[in-house]
Amino acid sequence: MNSQTFGPGASTHALRVGVSAICVAALSACANYAGIHSDKRIAQPRQFETNRSLPAEHGSWPTADWVRQFGDAQLSALVAEALRSSPTLEQAAARVRLAWTYSDTAKAATLPRVDANYSLTRERYSGTALVPPPDGGSWQTENKALLGLSYDLDLWGKEREALKSAISQAQASEADAQFVKLTLQTTIARSYNQLARLYALRDIAVQEVARREQIDRITAGRIATGLDTQEERKIAQANLATSRAAVAALDGNISSTRYQLAALIGAGPDRGLSIARPALGSSEEVRLPDDLPADLIGRRPDIVAARWRVDAITHDVKEAKAEFYPDINLSAAIGLDAFGFGRFLTAASRTASAGPAIHLPIFDAGELRAQLKGRYARFDDAVAAYDQTLITALADVATQLGRIRSSDAQLVEAKAAQQAARSADALAITQYKAGLTNQLTVLNADLAAFGADQAVANLEMNRRDQQIALASALGGGYVDASASAALADGAARTGSVTAAR
Structure with a gap:
């Protein structure tokens, strides 16, 4: 640490000469970051082959109220309720507010600071040290009041880069909060669809109970005519009991899913009991929007958050580089300083000081270089995380589209098989009534x-x-x-960070 203080009348030219000399020394003899760099670049959507998996189909992007496409007002109401009261979203919002407070703190470091201080000290001064008699060797009360001003010139942008990094981190937190919101909406919609599935399966199970009851009655009639024995009746009753147990199991699953939905929207379990049976509409045709890979990076909150983090660490790297240069802080103070109270408010008690404080790292045993290497390692990690997020997002879209296409094809065949199976079942019942076949055929x-x-x-x-x-x-x-516009403007900067050689 090397400091120098100038009086109010110090020459500006002398200050400039001093700063220039310090800069020359910094470049020639002090700690430097030569050889430390990274050549990593964030991936671009166009570098991945997606034309066959993600074809342009002139479709539309989802809207903010995308759950409305399923035509169930209760689902939309549940999602809206969750957005108002979910603790998960409240946690995400709190993290966003916290991130912005960090940016406010970083912004404060770029502005002048003014402080007021007052102290009262009762002290006995040595009679053989710096303070001469009569004060030396006696007890004195010192009153001191100072008004101080300090300002970091930030010639190399260290504080400004720290502020930019904090803002980018806050933007990443905003995108994270949106991703939490999307995840919550998706989880509610999928759980609600699961509730609809359970009701549909329950309807089938109830129909099966009715069918087994019919078989039991037919079997009883056949026993009376000597076509069947009590063994067939016991089999029919056992199958009936099994079907009724399946209905009870589905009722339990329906209750559990309702409780899960209540927890997702941030309510107690009783709220789940008031959730009515879903009335979801039939599935619509799915068509992908055009320019999907390129536009996806601005529409997936997790991708946006990952890219903001790359941007933030880019500024962290620049901040670490600025640490190698001289740090100049201007300070000034004015106030009163006196022994006792009688002389405290007199002109003679006035005190003032002003001048720059200059910090120049010369030998730090490699601490600054290690810090910069760490920042570059974090940058490489953030780039890799962004790339993986983008790859996962593209695969996610392709996977869901492929599954939908597969389900559409399967449904055609499954409905044909359903129609044939129902016809065969009706025929078997008719034949069983007429005594033309046995119970095993009917059960099969x-x-x-x-x-x-x-x-x-x-x-x-x-x-x-x-x-x-x-x-x-x-x-x-x-x-x-x-965010997309801001990040696009800085694509060259965030795409590759290279240290000066």
């Missing part, structure tokens, strides 16, 4: 029809679940145009 036909109904119901619910997942993969209506 019944199981086939029951399985076909379940397969169609599950495929329809799977298809809607995949449609929900695709809307989420496309960003769920999120658009961060300001």
